[in-house]
Amino acid sequence: MRLSRYFLPTLKETPAEAQIVSHRLMLRAGLIRQEAAGIYAWLPIGFRVLKKIEQIVREEMNRAGAIEILMPTLQPSELWKETGRYDAYGPEMLRITDRHEREPLYGPTNEDMVTEIFRAYVRSYRALPLNLYHIQWKFRDEIRPRFGVMRGREFLMKDAYSFDLDKEGARRSYNKMYVAYLRAFQRMGLTTIPMRAETGPIGGDLSHEFIVLADTGESQVFCHKDLLDMPVPEETVDFDSDLEAFVQQRTRLYAATSDVHDAARFESEVPEDKRVTARGIEVGQIFYFGTKYSVPMKAVVAGPDGKEVPIEGGSYGIGVSRLVGAIIEASHDEAGIIWPSPVAPFDLSLINLKKGDAKTDAACEGLYAKLTAARKDVLYDDTDDRPGAKFATHDLIGNPWQVIVGPRGLEKGTVEAKNRATGAREELSLEAALNRFA
RNA sequence: CGGGGCGUAGCGCAGUCUGGUAGCGCAUCUGCUUUGGGAGCAGAGGGUCGCGUGUUCAAAUCACGCCGCCCCGACCA
Numbered sequence: 001m002r003l004s005r006y007f008l009p010t011l012k013e014t015p016a017e018a019q020i021v022s023h024r025l026m027l028r029a030g031l032i033r034q035e036a037a038g039i040y041a042w043l044p045i046g047f048r049v050l051k052k053i054e055q056i057v058r059e060e061m062n063r064a065g066a067i068e069i070l071m072p073t074l075q076p077s078e079l080w081k082e083t084g085r086y087d088a089y090g091p092e093m094l095r096i097t098d099r100h101e102r103e104p105l106y107g108p109t110n111e112d113m114v115t116e117i118f119r120a121y122v123r124s125y126r127a128l129p130l131n132l133y134h135i136q137w138k139f140r141d142e143i144r145p146r147f148g149v150m151r152g153r154e155f156l157m158k159d160a161y162s163f164d165l166d167k168e169g170a171r172r173s174y175n176k177m178y179v180a181y182l183r184a185f186q187r188m189g190l191t192t193i194p195m196r197a198e199t200g201p202i203g204g205d206l207s208h209e210f211i212v213l214a215d216t217g218e219s220q221v222f223c224h225k226d227l228l229d230m231p232v233p234e235e236t237v238d239f240d241s242d243l244e245a246f247v248q249q250r251t252r253l254y255a256a257t258s259d260v261h262d263a264a265r266f267e268s269e270v271p272e273d274k275r276v277t278a279r280g281i282e283v284g285q286i287f288y289f290g291t292k293y294s295v296p297m298k299a300v301v302a303g304p305d306g307k308e309v310p311i312e313g314g315s316y317g318i319g320v321s322r323l324v325g326a327i328i329e330a331s332h333d334e335a336g337i338i339w340p341s342p343v344a345p346f347d348l349s350l351i352n353l354k355k356g357d358a359k360t361d362a363a364c365e366g367l368y369a370k371l372t373a374a375r376k377d378v379l380y381d382d383t384d385d386r387p388g389a390k391f392a393t394h395d396l397i398g399n400p401w402q403v404i405v406g407p408r409g410l411e412k413g414t415v416e417a418k419n420r421a422t423g424a425r426e427e428l429s430l431e432a433a434l435n436r437f438a
Numbered sequence: 439c440g441g442g443g444c445g446u447a448g449c450g451c452a453g454u455c456u457g458g459u460a461g462c463g464c465a466u467c468u469g470c471u472u473u474g475g476g477a478g479c480a481g482a483g484g485g486u487c488g489c490g491u492g493u494u495c496a497a498a499u500c501a502c503g504c505c506g507c508c509c510c511g512a513c514c515a
Contacts, residue, residue, distance in 0.1 A: 013450050319515040388475035
């Protein structure tokens with residue numbers, strides 16, 4: 001992408017409304033524009049990051065055996081009346097009246113609808129286990145949206161729903177999601193710690209929140225230090241194997257958010273030098289909720305003995321749009337965002353320091369053509385800006401690498417590669433640069 | 439929803455108390471110079487001062503109503 005033809009509205013000054021660093025950087029780097037309280041338009045590079053996160057989530061869900069569908073944003077209120085949640089959910093749920101005086105709602109979550117889909121088609125235990133997920137915009141009319149996309153009213157969420165014949169099966173489904181979540185977050189460059197959590201309005205009796213540690217986190221968290229460096233299963237992990245031992249190994253260690261924190265237990269279970277007290281951002285939550293929806297909605301299957309039983313369910317959410325903010329909270333510096341490569345808007349910034357200089361232009365065009373041909377996402381800064389302005393812009397938007405091309409280096413036949421995260425610079429020949437990045 | 443604050447050019451703000459030609463910096467556009475860490479000079483464009491009603495010869499400024507946004511709290515992916 002040539003920057004001169006792109007749409008990258010960056011701001012030199014910080015908008016007054018942004019209080020936390022990720023919100024400030026998202027506005028300054030031109031990722032989002034607020035359209036109303038808690039409602040944002042995604043601008044080109046913000047949209048790219050959002051899609052990359054979404055794709056990682058999708059790949060890891062698929063790997064774990066979940067199946068993608070897409071349910072609508074608007075839902076008929078009848079479904080919610082069946083489960084009693086139409087009244088239970090309260091004013092957080094956006095209720096709408098259509099031209100026929102019907103009262104659909106903008107979905108804050110999809111348990112009711114997915115259960116309706118399930119019961120319409122599945123009659124036998126032989127179809128189980130089943131895990132259906134989708135990645136769709138949700139709306140929750142928060143009393144006070146804040147922190148940009150971290151706490152918006154409209155947000156993109158991956159939500160998965162598992163269906164099993166019995167508790168043991170539900171537990172296996174839960175464990176798959178537990179592992180898939182660790183993998184997905186790790187691929188985004190995040191260390192997350194699953195923490196025992198309250199089950200909230202969705203209900204159930206087994207739940208973990210996945211927390212990213214960040215100084216600016218919204219909640220106080222407590223955990224065992226060893227959880228910070230525990231390995232995450234490799235890509236080759238067999239999701240059909242018994243994951244219980246792995247999950248046990250992690251859940252045995254104390255980890256809790258302030259809602260459910262038990263100071264006495266924390267102190268008795270965790271040696272003093274292993275106690276971590278920190279701030280964290282919740283980026284995902286998994287629940288086992290049993291028959292909470294299957295009983296009222298009559299989602300039943302015939303078991304091996306021919307008797308109908310309500311399915312055992314769980315639901316599993318990941319805040320996809322929130323993750324954009326969470327990743328920035330966890331990875332930035334004074335100059336701007338530092339994207340982990342897998343979610344960066346571009347693989348690298350190619351910076352032409354002297355647009356109009358024949359040799360510099362030629363070197364840049366050559367690199368751009370070859371890198372693009374090698375299917376790299378390159379943001380080629382071919383604007384007329386001065387070098388200082390370009391450095392500031394590319395540090396701000398945070399692509400992992402900057403390949404800096406100017407007359408000074410080209411005299412010696414070199415270009416410079418700057419690592420955004422470490423600031424380390426290397427002089428490379430044009431050929432070496434190609435080998436490195438193509 | 440309770441408490442507090444703010445709406446003036448794309449962004450950041452002054453002007454409001456004490457009514458009288460709507461300003462500054464950044465950004466944008468043009469020209470010249472400049473060119474390895476957010477350049478300089480000269481010029482230009484851009485505003486129903488959030489909306490409405492009222493008071494007044496006259497309202498960004500005063501009064502009332504409404505809307506929007508931000509912060510603290512309770513609530514939440």
